[in-house]
Amino acid sequence: MDFHFTPEQEQLRQEIRQFLKENLPPDFRPVRPTDQDNWEFQLQFNKKLAARKWIAPAWPPEYGGLGWSHIQQMIFAEELAYAGAPDGGRVFNVGMIGPTLIVHGTEEQKREHLPRITNAEVVWCQGYSEPGAGSDLASLQTRAVRDGDDYIVNGQKIWTTGAHHADWMFMLVRTDPDAPKHRGITFLLVDMKTPGITVRPIVNMAGYHEFNEVFFEDVRVPVKNRVGEENRGWYVAMTLLDFERSNVASIAGNQRTLETLAQHLRERKPGGPYRDVLRHKLADLWIANETGRMLSYRIAWMQDHGQVPNYEASVIKVFATELGQKIMNFGVNLLGLYGQLEPDSKYALYGGAIEKGHLVAVAPTIYSGTSEIQRNIIAQRGLGLPRD
Template sequence: MDFRFAPEDEAFRREVRAWLKKNLPSDWEGHLRDESGWGFARGFARKLSERRWVAPQWPVEYGGLGLSHWQQLIYNEEMSYHRAPLGYIAIGVGWTGPTIIIYGTEEQKRQHLAGITAGETMWCQGFSEPNAGSDLASLQTRAVRDGDDYVINGQKIWTSGAHHADWMILLARTDAEAPKHKGISYFLLDMKSPGITVQPLIDVMDNHSFNQVFFENVRVPKSSLLGEENRGWYMATTTLDFERSSIGGAAGALRLLEDLAAYVNETPRNGGTLVGDQRVRWRLADAALEVELGRMLSYRVVSLQARGVVPNYESSTAKLYNTEMQLRLAHAGLEVLGLYGQLKPKSRRAQLRGRLERQYLWQTAMVVGGGTSEIQRNIIAMRGLGLPRG
């Protein structure tokens, strides 16, 4: 039991921090997901690649630095704390790459990995469908073998960044007769392929992040099949685990908490400042300890990984707790700001640059995306606790 980072890990943290200070504008507010935001994110990815920091956790031979689990956590924490725009590289680094490294052919590795680590290629994820959300395995998009190609027909939804992406990781049904988990294949799809239509799906934050993607007789060569045919579900659940273990998000919450603490110490109220208000004090005290707890649940996952243990339900506890905690924090922060809490960033009167309004909306999506809170609880109950399926 040791809660201290090793000196070399602390040094790495300082290095990342100094680099971010230099490479993010001093008034940087995070990825706003408007068109200029995507452009900036792309440029930022290129800058990261100069340090081999696009995917530093990947093995050196694939363009990473082979960072230790703890240094990867530190990297995640610093990126999250500084609101670094990783939207451009997130799917490629967190999903495509790790899956190709495990299941891909040498040719697929050669074709795809370098583009990701160079910050050149943007990937999107074609998993969810209108009728396959939490029940992902019931997806209906078809891939039918035709000579040396597969022909894709169907529709995906919630596809973040599809309108900028170069490639897509795609799950499609290759055997309609087999049980639902056993007829799905995993494809690497060039987004420039004829027959793909990308339609914007504007979110409640007025951002264009999501899309619907339609496939009409889209041909993909069979060399784009990842792993074996009909084994896609099992590869996808590997990548789902990668997403769930993408930890370090509590550091972003810590930043917001620091903003709020500064705000309540500076804002006049009843002859003193807002920090003298009992309700405000306790809300922030709770927020502070909830952030710390979220951190501990993430650190526990990394402790297991660092000891060579593959986390089981623990990743789900970290995802579930941290997303719900951040939603509570946004809610608490918004209430601390009172009427000002509702003001959007561009409002002249906005406090804390309208962050709370943004966070409150955004975190509502985070308890849904990447497996809803309810799905996480199912995983903990069934996979972690061995409770029978209902």
């Protein structure tokens, strides 16, 4: 493994930094990865990325990308995450459905959907989880019944991030209730404007409206919107999850928070018996984050060498997201009573970002597969332990 970036890669990093400097307002505060506020600003930012073909730069040119390597893509993701740049749905568009359509979609589906993604004209959401199907996703019950050239969909999804902004949803439905549970599932693309779809907000514990419940009542979905074969949607769904878990951005976000906390310690110079405890704790978290950086670089390096990260993606996911919680926990303690103030308090430090960060740091250890599920994957596929 080569730990150095090439001069061209370093130059690309500078170019991305310059772009971010020019296109994010000077008083810009980093946004959360799943932020749904200031939506118009988020969409406009994506339009600016699209103008440079930077929505999905790692996609092949025929699909609107620049054919970047995984290392280039990782540098890009790292810089955007460090800046806290808005996502505006890219996580679903580019991180999930786009690459899945490239692998499993028909030519017609690729022609219809990929250019709209790379031109930042569309936003997707993910309809996987249901009230009775999260970690055990294959238990999902939303039903689709064939009726001529359509499927008729009835059921409910939950925790659907951004459904209230989305134009389209990729979703899993049960098409054969009698088959073994992994075999009776189909993957559909659904226009969110179709009659019979109701989106209801769920407000999270940090007070943000990011995810939703989505109800389907006799929703007609054309058969041509099916990806892959009927009842074989599980394989399409798993391809998508592999793309979803290779996300390496959280280390850069952690670094930004650690820099804020280091600055705080430098300026306040706390004395007394806690001085060394605080310094040492910060140093430990910094070391851990640098370790995480190496783990995430390894994923990109493997991908550039034609290897498919599997349990390695679970290692970085569980490591980086749990570390994110520890960093925020240290942060609220370091700031003392100020660390509990909401962003709208005039006494809040760093715009209340540490307090909010502490609350929202729980979510990444749950979505894209909980920490327990990641550990199961590491135990089985990484360490060869038996399933039961």
